[in-house]
Amino acid sequence: MEARFPRREDIPRAAVDFMAGQVKVEAALFVSYAWPGRTIEHHRTQIRKFHDFQEPTVGDEDKLADWLATKICPVEMSRDRLRAALLTRCREDRIEPPKATRIERVLSAAETLFERNFTHTTLNRLSFDSVDKLEELITPPPAHGEF
Incomplete structure (x- = not known):
């Protein structure tokens, strides 16, 4: 089942x-x-x-992480829901789900990939002036006596 x-x-x-x-x-x-x-x-x-199921391969895990990052993470970031989506996708693709530790690796990889893509996309939409102002916000001021 x-x-x-x-x-x-x-x-x-x-x-x-x-x-x-x-x-x-x-x-x-x-x-x-x-x-x-x-x-x-x-x-x-x-x-x-x-x-008619197959054992999961590293390639399958990479494809699952990419699918989660592009299709699921943009609308859902709950670990439990991501895990449920992963298991559903495995059933649909007739792939035996990876072991629990491998599932966690796939979920972490998907989250990292989504965050990297989100940051890259957001940064590319900003003007150079906006990027400069954001960098000013995160750059610590010089210590006392430094220039």
Whole structure:
């Protein structure tokens, strides 16, 4: 439903019991399933293939950051809403969402890119006189005795 693989602790007991009944195994076997390792990676590959999803690449993350910066950040700066937009876009593009730490990197990159573009665009719209006056405002006055 969320187009991502859950952590073991995210899976409700009722879901484990239901799925165990579906595949006709004991629900107690769930605790012995090896979450790290080749078996789970093989199972995840099969699931991705069945649902036509791909693992995220660095290139995908860069495209997501650019998309967020140009389409979402101009109207929304809440981290939670940016994260929700990112996850929705991943589902639409059939990309497995990046891990939580990578999501934070994508969000930070998008915010930085948006702020840089916003500043550049704003600066280009100002007259030279306005830029000079703004620089005067942010330039500290000389210390006492300096010229």
